[in-house]
Amino acid sequence: MPELPEVETIRRDMEPYVLGRAIKAVKALRARNVLKGISAKGLQKALKGQKIEKVERRGKFLIFKLASGNCLVIHLGMTGRVLKAPDRFVKVTFMLSGGRSFYFSDIRMFGKVMFFRSYPTFKLGPEPLAPHQMVPGQADDFTVTRFAELLKGRGGNIKAWLLNQRFLAGVGNIYASEALFRAGIAPRRRAGSLNPQEILKLHRALRRVLSEGIKYRGTSVSDYRDAGGRVGGYQHRLRVYDREGKRCYKCKGPVKKIIIGQRSTYFCPRCQR
Ligand SMILES: [Zn+2]
Numbered sequence: 095m096p097e098l099p100e101v102e103t104i105r106r107d108m109e110p111y112v113l114g115r116a117i118k119a120v121k122a123l124r125a126r127n128v129l130k131g132i133s134a135k136g137l138q139k140a141l142k143g144q145k146i147e148k149v150e151r152r153g154k155f156l157i158f159k160l161a162s163g164n165c166l167v168i169h170l171g172m173t174g175r176v177l178k179a180p181d182r183f184v185k186v187t188f189m190l191s192g193g194r195s196f197y198f199s200d201i202r203m204f205g206k207v208m209f210f211r212s213y214p215t216f217k218l219g220p221e222p223l224a225p226h227q228m229v230p231g232q233a234d235d236f237t238v239t240r241f242a243e244l245l246k247g248r249g250g251n252i253k254a255w256l257l258n259q260r261f262l263a264g265v266g267n268i269y270a271s272e273a274l275f276r277a278g279i280a281p282r283r284r285a286g287s288l289n290p291q292e293i294l295k296l297h298r299a300l301r302r303v304l305s306e307g308i309k310y311r312g313t314s315v316s317d318y319r320d321a322g323g324r325v326g327g328y329q330h331r332l333r334v335y336d337r338e339g340k341r342c343y344k345c346k347g348p349v350k351k352i353i354i355g356q357r358s359t360y361f362c363p364r365c366q367r
Contacts, residue, residue: 096170098222098264099307100318100326101154104176107321109149111178112158112190117141121187127203128174128185140209141166141188153218153263167208168198173317174205181323201317218263219244222300236262238297245285245293252288252296253281253354265300268313268335271360273299275334280366281352281359306331334360 096104120141122134129137145161156176158166168176175181177197186198186207198207208214220236234240244261255261256270265273274281276299279292288296312318312326315336319325329336333343338351342362352359 095172095266096174096312096318097154097266097269097307098151098304099269099328100312100320101151101156101170101264102308103312103326104170104321105149105151105156107178108156108176108196111194111321112146112149112196114145114147115190115192115194116143116145117188118143118191119189121189122185122207125185125198125207128198128200128205128207130206130208132209137186137207137209140164146190152216152221153259154266155216157214159213163212165210165213167206167210167214169206169208171200171202171204171206173201175199175317175319175323176321177319177323178321179323196321216263218259219261221263222265222304236297236301238294241297242290242293245288248285250285251281251354252279252283252285253359255285256300257355257357262300264304267357267359268315268332269300269303269307271335272303272333275361275366276303278366280363281354281361283367334362336360 120138122137125134146158147161148159150157150159154169156168177199180197181199183199183201184197185200187195189195220234220240222236225235248255253270256265277296279296307313307328310327310331311320313328314325315329334349337349337360340349342349342365345364347362347364349360350363
């Protein structure tokens with residue numbers, strides 16, 4: 095599933111491609127399952143003639159800000175793609191001025207295409223890379239103090255905490271496993287039990303894995319592709335994710351896989367306490 099680094103990679107690919115162009119037409123022929131709160135006809139009517147002013151990201155949401163103040167918002171779900179050239183799973187085609195088009199494609203159709211009259215309010219926690227990375231004004235800065243406040247008294251395990259978008263935006267299964275490994279924290283630890291040193295380590299690890307994920311243009315363990323249809327590069331740099339039974343890079347012991355909240359979680363029982 096695309097997480098913050100994958101959506102950010104797409105945002106960076108898309109912005110120069112669509113900036114300042116008007117949406118000429120929208121084709122949403124097989125899109126009923128991905129359009130949320132709007133019909134295909136409604137979407138065409140709402141977007142026609144609108145100029146794209148900016149492409150932003152909040153958590154895992156991609157936001158096309160239009161000059162009118164309206165917003166086209168896309169969530170990639172499990173297998174969604176935003177592409178400059180069509181593939182065979184295209185659900186919505188956006189035709190732009192100057193002969194360009196872009197496409198929303200989705201194999202499994204858990205993705206969402208949404209339209210808002212004004213900038214939407216997202217029920218999301220802070221942006222993990224803020225304030226170092228430019229994000230829309232709604233997000234709090236993710237400082238160590240803020241992180242400690244958010245964790246305080248939380249009874250669930252830290253892995254599930256990291257995946258909860260209302261606590262922290264943009265982190266999913268892959269980067270949560272990677273950050274916990276780098277911080278040396280076991281995924282089943284109670285979120286509220288982390289001491290100040292562990293909080294500092296995990297804060298640093300989160301920012302590091304997400305920044306590296308962006309640097310290497312995302313992780314393609316399954317369906318993720320960038321806006322040019324290419325695979326990312328971070329799957330070659332993962333330390334624990336998808337490495338069940340393989341040797342831990344730190345202690346040479348076997349990497350374990352457990353299920354937490356119906357999601358596979360990879361960790362090293364010796365290095366993570
Ligand atoms: Zn280890």
